[in-house]
Amino acid sequence: HGKPFGTFYQSAANGYVQQDTDHTATGIHCFVTGNQEIVTPSVDDVDNGTTTLITPAYDLSKMRDPVIRWWYYYSNNTGQNPGLAKWIVKISGDDGQSYLTVHNTTLTTDGWVQYGVRVSDYIPLSDKVRLEFIASDNIGALVEAGVDDIEILDVPVQESVYQEGTNNAGLLLYPN
Secondary structure, eight states, X not given: OBOOOOEEOTTSTTSEEEOSSOSSTTOOOBEESOOOOOSOGXXXXXXXXXXXXXXXXXXXXXXXXXXXXXXXXXXXXXXXXTTOSOEEEEEESSTTSSOEEEEEEOOOOSSOEEEEEEGGGTXXXXXXXXXXXXXXXXXXXXXXXXXXXXXXXXXXXXXXXXOTTOOOTTOOOSOO
């Protein structure tokens, strides 16, 4: 976690292998894979395995229909074996005992992109919800990733517009 030090590679679409800024407009820190101040991108990228970021447990047990949203970048389109290494995001509702995959891609983002999941599509709501972000390289690729601005959003409670004792005779319902 820190201020990202950007690395560049000529064949990358936007030049970056690792971004040189976080996503937050007024911030400077994010989570990154390798952050040495170097000029050769392959010196401090993900190699021979995975780099994993696990969030703390979030209490979503009292929320109605939460969505977890985050910004990330992923770069695997340069170096040897471009476009093959995977970026995977998993969710757990039992404090990390078991995880389900919510995002699995080999696509480079060419900068920060937003992604989110509706929690109840994957797990029951609990007070132990965690995310696991995984950047992998078991094939000799040039891989970097970053995560920033993790948010939990919920649907607000809506008030009814119907009032007891009023005449709603002017309302028509279509088609039934």
